[in-house]
Amino acid sequence: MAIDLRNYDSPEYQELKQIIEEKKQLRDPLIEVLHKAQGIFGFLPSEVQEYVSEHLGVPVNKIYGVVTFYNFFSMKPRGKYVINVCTGTACFVKGAPKLMQNFEELLGIKKGETTPDGMFTLSEVRCVGACSLAPVFVVGEETYGRVTTKDQLKRIVDTIKANAE
Numbered sequence: 001m002a003i004d005l006r007n008y009d010s011p012e013y014q015e016l017k018q019i020i021e022e023k024k025q026l027r028d029p030l031i032e033v034l035h036k037a038q039g040i041f042g043f044l045p046s047e048v049q050e051y052v053s054e055h056l057g058v059p060v061n062k063i064y065g066v067v068t069f070y071n072f073f074s075m076k077p078r079g080k081y082v083i084n085v086c087t088g089t090a091c092f093v094k095g096a097p098k099l100m101q102n103f104e105e106l107l108g109i110k111k112g113e114t115t116p117d118g119m120f121t122l123s124e125v126r127c128v129g130a131c132s133l134a135p136v137f138v139v140g141e142e143t144y145g146r147v148t149t150k151d152q153l154k155r156i157v158d159t160i161k162a163n164a165e
């Protein structure tokens with residue numbers, strides 16, 4: 001069920017409030033709090049940013065700046081699985097653009113978008129430290145290397161979907 005973002009009494013906001021209280025004493029708690037908030041809500045819409053602003057005492061435009069600067073933060077709902085294609089140098093050289101294109105065609109979405117069924121978000125990351133496996137993509141805890149053809153990708157996507165059901 002979707003979270004009511006205007007209901008500040010919801011369990012999600014209560015959890016966030018508690019986290020903010022705990023982290024408030026840190027020297028620069030903003031990024032950590034935003035990470036936790038994204039973990040709770042799945043994304044960081046303006047309602048959540050305003051809530052963090054008010055409770056953490058940080059101007060909302062600073063929060064907006066941080067959220068839009070780091071691409072691991074998202075203001076749009078993300079899919080159940082985020083496919084992160086590595087676009088670091090080694091992966092780029094070994095075909096990351098083609099890998100991204102194959103995913104876009106396979107899923108019918110562009111980079112940064114989420115499939116209509118809410119299952120997959122296609123995103124990019126910088127080097128994940130597995131350059132010898134380039135080109136690499138990461139889904140959750142799983143790192144996939146040297147998988148490039150659409151058929152191979154389709155099999156992986158189908159397996160993830162099957163396991164999700």
Ligand code: FES
Nearest residue numbers: 086088091127130
């Ligand atoms: S550049 Fe992709 S894992 Fe290092």
